[in-house]
Amino acid sequence: MHIPDGFLDPKIWVSASAISAGAVATAVTKTRRVLEDRQVPALGVMGAFIFAAQMVNFPVAGGTSGHLLGGALAAVLLGPWSAGLILTTVLVIQMLFFYDGGLTALGANVLNMAFIAPWVAWGVYRLITGPVRGNAGRTIAIFLASWLSVMAAALACTLEIALSGTVPLKVVLPAMMGWHALIGIGEGLITVVVVSFVSRLWGLEQPGQKDLAGVSRGRY
Numbered sequence: 001m002h003i004p005d006g007f008l009d010p011k012i013w014v015s016a017s018a019i020s021a022g023a024v025a026t027a028v029t030k031t032r033r034v035l036e037d038r039q040v041p042a043l044g045v046m047g048a049f050i051f052a053a054q055m056v057n058f059p060v061a062g063g064t065s066g067h068l069l070g071g072a073l074a075a076v077l078l079g080p081w082s083a084g085l086i087l088t089t090v091l092v093i094q095m096l097f098f099y100d101g102g103l104t105a106l107g108a109n110v111l112n113m114a115f116i117a118p119w120v121a122w123g124v125y126r127l128i129t130g131p132v133r134g135n136a137g138r139t140i141a142i143f144l145a146s147w148l149s150v151m152a153a154a155l156a157c158t159l160e161i162a163l164s165g166t167v168p169l170k171v172v173l174p175a176m177m178g179w180h181a182l183i184g185i186g187e188g189l190i191t192v193v194v195v196s197f198v199s200r201l202w203g204l205e206q207p208g209q210k211d212l213a214g215v216s217r218g219r220y
Helices: 010-034 037-054 071-078 080-098 106-129 134-163 169-202
Strands: 058-061 064-066
Touching (some): 010 106, 010 134, 037 071, 064 169, 080 106, 134 169
Antiparallel strands (some): 058 064
16 A cells, blocks of 8 residues: 555645645644643554554465554544554655655655544544444444545555556556455454553553543544
8 A cells, every 4th residue: 555656646646745744734733732741652652563563464365465554543542633643654764764655655655544544443433432332332443443444545545546547447446445355354353452452551441532642532
């Protein structure tokens, strides 16, 4: 899902970069408003975990592998704006030091994985946990939020590539969405396990509602 240089039309990557820049600026403002000094290390720990987890691939099918995206994980525990900053930092480091994604495509990659994925996950999670209570409801919400976040990011990536004329939509759409539907299952399972563990460790009654980013007070 990390788009390399040369895959996107200038109009696409410039537009995506502008949107991402605005989103990052907003995320900085929003996160600074709700984050206390003692909570800052949580962002660093989460960023380090996601960075390390993305380096480990898990097998999917047919010799294909995938890795944790982390958008849902960060959004559920720390809120979508904090998740955006965490994922942006991870993506920039990967691009600079591991050549994972191109410089011109960085804005699109940030948009897809650092903002679209966390916000879709956050919305789905809150939508389900509103009427559905209990551990079972939260587990279902986290899994679906994770799976849909991967699918949303994959769809955005697909449309950007297709609109750039790099690969026809009828070719790239089934390939991207099919594989990421499987990758999303792994994402969901990993996220459920990690959120459950971290929630107990941090003493959160319900992830995403009483979290370290002040989201329980409605200030996300």
